[in-house]
Amino acid sequence: MKIFKSTYTGIKLGASFWKISSIITLLQVLLTSLVGAAVWSWMGDTIGHSVGFNDLIKGYNHDVIQDLINHQSAGYNVVLKISLWILFLYILVSPFISAGTISCIIEGKDDIKLFLAKGSSYYFKFLSLSLLFLIIHLVFIALFGVLGSMILQSGLESYATEVPALRMIFGLIIIYAIIVIMLVSSSLIAKRELLVNGSGLFRAVGSGFKFAIQHFFYILGIGIIFLLISSIFAYGLNAVVNSVVENGFVMVMVALILQILIIWVRNLIRIMYQVTLVLNPFK
DSSP: OHHHHHHHHHHHHHTTOHHHHHHHHHHHHHHHHHHHHHHHHHHHHHHTTSHHHHHHHHSOOHHHHHHHHHHOHHHHHHHHHHHHHHHHHHHHHHHHHHHHHHHHHHHTOOOHHHHHHHHHHTHHHHHHHHHHHHHHHHHHHHHHHHHHHHHHHHHHHHSSSSHHHHHHHHHHHHHHHHHHHHHHHHHHHHHHHHHHTOOOHHHHHHHHHHHHHHTHHHHHHHHHHHHHHHHHHHHHHHHHHHHSOOOSHHHHHHHHHHHHHHHHHHHHHHHHHHHHHHTGGGO
16 A cells, blocks of 8 residues: 555655754753753752652652642742743744754755754745644634534533543543644645745645645645554653663663653654655656
8 A cells, every 4th residue: 555655765864864853852952951951950959859859850740749739839930931931942942843853854965064054044935834834724724623622511411420421521532642643744745845846835834734744644644643552662761761760870871861862763753744745746
């Protein structure tokens, strides 16, 4: 079938972009390190010399976390604000990453210099495109939120049990997941139009949606396959990380390296997905 052939080709070609995956991972680790440093400083100032700190090293401890939030709300609010600012910063950096990655995919080069150059050249076009798709996505989130609320309210009032309402909510979640796959795919095709054909913003978006509608089952199949691949890898690597007993500096570093490896693999899988959609349908 075309779906499996395209997936195989996308995985094969995408695996060669390990340098791009590495630079993306580095950027993500640097941003998350800022949040990590803030959390470490906050926890060190609050429970650094207490038994609670040792309890957290052993694993998640709800009581300790709750005490931190209840009694150290000022520090918690600072960490939360920093996290939100880092998230905002990542949203601003994402168009740069996307422009550089897709440009390298189109030219078939795993080249960091090309990644940086194209990311800078097409940054504002990709930022505009990303903001437009973000608005569209937020509209769907609001719409499904309202529908979900109406279903729950009506279901709890009309049925003897909550089971029918929960089934409808589950169906709504599936529909939403399909729409997300379509939006992501449309966005990728639109970005390709910007780079290859120099299309305007709305023309590129229109081309993306047109392709998604015309090849609905193809895109849906590709999306589901890569979602499964990503989930299997994440589950497997997370199981390995969780099996590591962090009882010393060396083991903590091992766990940290494994976590970075998970991020790197997921970025590489994302690139494989982009290769599958951006290149294969047009060959």
